[in-house]
Amino acid sequence: MNQKFLxxxxxxxxxxxxxxxxxYLNIMFQHNVRYMYWWRKRNKKFIGKIARVFLFKYSKKYGLEIGNAKIEEGFYLGHPYNITINEESILGKNINIHKGATIGKENRGKKLGAPKIGNNVYIGVNSTVVGKIEIGNDVLIAPNTYVNFNVPSHSIVIGSPGVIIPNEKATEGYVNFCV
Structure with a gap:
């Protein structure tokens, strides 16, 4: 079995x-686990075709739009409904992403491109991270926050427009079971 999926x-x-x-029952009955199982298999030779059929079905059913983004191991889909991740995005290890979150591409201007997100990052419900920006390690993006600027490591971002609050243990208690 794929190490990243494990x-x-x-x-x-x-x-x-x-x-x-x-x-195996966890894979069958938890739709977030099931989705990631097939997502990790989508580029395999034979099973990839089957995986893409399942991904299409689950994408429609749960509103999950995760393209061919580069996602490292330890990805956590919490309350996995209506999540969008642009295929040019780069996500590090131990990322938590929740319902209604968007990681999107900016199509014009100075920040043309998609975000690069570090390790141990929590992205709250209905948050939006957009543009060619960098999010550091150990960052908590609070629910309903709009981020279109670089965020340093060990920070909490809250509000719209986002305000950065330095915090050495920003994701403590939010990002658990780290790999």
Missing amino acids: CDFYRMTGKKFKRNIKS
């Missing part, structure tokens, strides 16, 4: 994947 599984369930019925 890390995703651990982050979303809090349990190591074991080749037993309980672990």
Whole structure:
């Protein structure tokens, strides 16, 4: 099984994947785990075609639009409905993303491009991160926050327009089961 998916599984369930019925039932019945299982297989030779059929179905059902973005291990889909991630985005390890969040591309201006997001980042409900910007490590983006500017590591971003609040343990208690 794909090592990145095993890390995703651990982050979303809090349990190591074991080749037993309980672990396979988690894949079958938790739609966030099931989606990431097929998403990680989408570029494989034979199984990739099957994976893309399932991804299309789940994308329509749950409103998940995650293109071919570069997503490292430990990806956590919390309340996975209506999440959009641009295919040019780069996401580090241990990213939490929640319902209604958008990681998008800016199509004009100085920030033309998609975001690069560091490790141990929490992206809250209905938050938007857009443009060719960099989000540092250990950053908490609060719910309903609009971010179109660089964010340094160890920060909390809140509001619209976003305000940066330095905090050495910004994601403590929010990003759990790190890999």
